[in-house]
Amino acid sequence: MNALSVSDLHVKINESHILHGVTFDVPAHKVTALLGRNGVGKSTTLKGILGLYPGTGSVQLNGREIIGVPTYKIVQSGIAYVPEDREIFSSLSVRENLTLASRSKDNGAAFATIFELFPELDTRATQIAGSLSGGQQQMVAIARALLNKNEVLLIDEPTKGLAPKLVTEVASALSKVANETTMLLVEQNLALVKRIAHHVVVMDQGRVVFQGGPENLNDPAWVHQMLGVSGGHK
Amino acid sequence: METFILIGITGIGLGALYFLIASGLSLIYGLMGVLNFAHGSFLTVGAFVGFWVASKMGFETSMPEFILAMLVGGLAAGLFALLIEQLLITRLYDRHIDQALVTVGVSLVVGAVLGGWFGNDLRMFPAPLWFLSAIDIGGAKIPADRVVYIATAVLLLVGNWALLKFTRIGLIIRAGVENRNMVNALGINVRRAFSTVFFLGGFAAGVGGVLVSVYSNGVSPLIAATYLIYGFIVVVIGGMGSVPGSFLAAMMIGVIRQFANYYATGLGDFVVVILLAVVLLIRPQGLLGKVRS
């Protein structure tokens, strides 16, 4: 059963064609990693799914077509998004960031779960989000996505620019969540991908060039050819 | 010393009028990226509707009657702003230049209609008589109407602050000023915040219109022009999207302008423009504005 099916997705931004018919599936209750070199269109694919960039083709959420639907409705129907550069609201407090994201009035339990996962956010609830460290900001961004009941989580490079200690922290939070939800994860950190991904999609120049299991990630030659990195950490 | 206080308070009173128009301009621009040239028409519409209400009461009004005229004027301007937003602005979603152009068109049409109906001569606004009396502050005789302007501006600032701080729509507006797309990506229809901001901006401008017509000794379709331009200057200096920034800049400009004019008539406008140039060179994002990514 696929939670999300993307087929023949095209996205143009200011006349330049970024996605040339992207097609792949995201199986339900699994973690799918979306990999590829820089600039091949991974982030654009996530934004295209969300309708943040207008696209053509088909994107189905549990069998329902969502292409052309306004972004806020797509999100309400159960897709949560953790963007590449966190994009938390830096002038709002941590609590305000979370309150804004929460779509149900009765959110006490959800907040409790979040604070259990990220105890640091509880102690810093009244702090202005812009003054948080990069890692803490990433926690806010992830917490924001976990506050509501969602079908699919789209997460874009959650460990980008974080210190190694924080990478571990974010990674463990993600693997805790990974057991309970469907996730589409864009990530450069192959160690993290190997640890939590069940399914791998590789993109190149605006197209999908590989779909399959994560075993290939253990083959350095394959990794070098597909991702242009020498395997292991990057 | 008395002269100093008099000029200072008159300056703050003038700044209060600038703030009433700048607060809406700033929020509308900050949230939606719309440069709203129709904001002057909101002011004029508010002034004329307020004038209509006040003239029903006779040649002068009591304070409650004046407040009623002010509220009705504000409400009419707010609804008018909402109409413009729904009818024209939303259809040009994210086409910022076209949105600015359409608001230019609106200001022309409103000016023509009001000018055609009422002519461009000033009509005396029936204000409470005690506006003309003087209040003694530190030995200086302050015209009472200045105090009314300042009080209204402070009330609106506090109301604005409370709305932005304590309500959900306020939270959405603050977040939207920072990053509109991300608000959408959290499952919130940010367009509803647009309408709120247009209504509120129109309301403040309409209330400002009634006060401006008292200050300029009457209503006419032409009273808005200078205030709109000063509103723009205030918004640029204060920082786009920052209401407190607008307040600070409005007061600053009002006071500086009055003091400069005291030493040489007309010097005030000149000094304000120099100030604008200096702010742009040192801090292009304005006093309390944020650098946009």
Place this chain on the structure above:
Amino acid sequence: MLRWKYSRPLLGLLIALLALAPILGANPLSRPGLQQTMAVAFIWGGLALTYDLLFGFTGLLSFGHALYFATGVYVSCILINHEVVVWWLAALISIAVSALLALLVGAASLRTTGITFAMVTLAFGEAGHVIIQRNFFNLTGGENGIALNADRIPSLFISVANTKFIYWAALAALIFTYAVIWWVTESSAGRVFAALRDNELRVQVLGLNTQRYKLLAFVISAALAALLGAVMLIAAGSAAPRFADAGVTISLLLMVVLGGAVTRWGAVIGGIFYSIATTRMQDLTQQESFKTIPKWIGGPIAEPALVLGLLFIFVVMFAPGGLSGAYYRLRLRAITKKSQ
């Protein structure tokens, strides 16, 4: 861009006709009244074109363009009236002053972009308007403006019978403006302007200093506006604060949008049409038959701003590209039909 193969010879013929009309026997253009109207219309056409260089070709939404036009009018007038220099040198100096002013204002305001730029240029433009109204050093004559001292300019430009010389001066200024802007926009700098409008980042990536190119467009446009201002001074016979009003820039915006940006001829036609329309509409509303219309409709219609404002809103909402845009759409349709 879509071109029509007869457009150049036809344009030449049109210019020749317009130039010769005042001395070509009896025709409407041999009447001084229409010559005067057309002279003013040509100046507006030229001004609209200088505005198109900013707004259409470079993507700079300036609301302070009136400042440079007014600089041309006022600096020329002051220099001539105070007998500082001979009239043509006065015009040249006013152009230089305007260019210098644009350099300074542009350097400050181009630190901002987009809508902020619009607000900032508006503020500078209004400052100029205010300074003129305040009559500093008794130079600008305040609200009343200053009348041009007719003794100090060639007698050719004086008296109603000589209106045709004003007409020719205005036509020449328009053609000169058109030629300069054609040359600028077709040159390599012009390509950069267009690229700036479409995608500034890309131009920056190419290693070009985008600020300098924008400033260049700003200064050229200001210099040409001052030239047209100097011609306007002769046509109007006086320098008045209305030339510095923000309304001037808004009218220019209207002309360019109605005529269609980036086509050059669209802006010119837009300017000429707008200028004639506002004069004609005022004449029309003076007529007796107009007075029978009830005041609540007739009043607003008597204001040219109503029709123009509505037309403007309509064009922005439903007919982007204005008149010339509509023309090219029709041509495109005709061509595709033929090729099928």
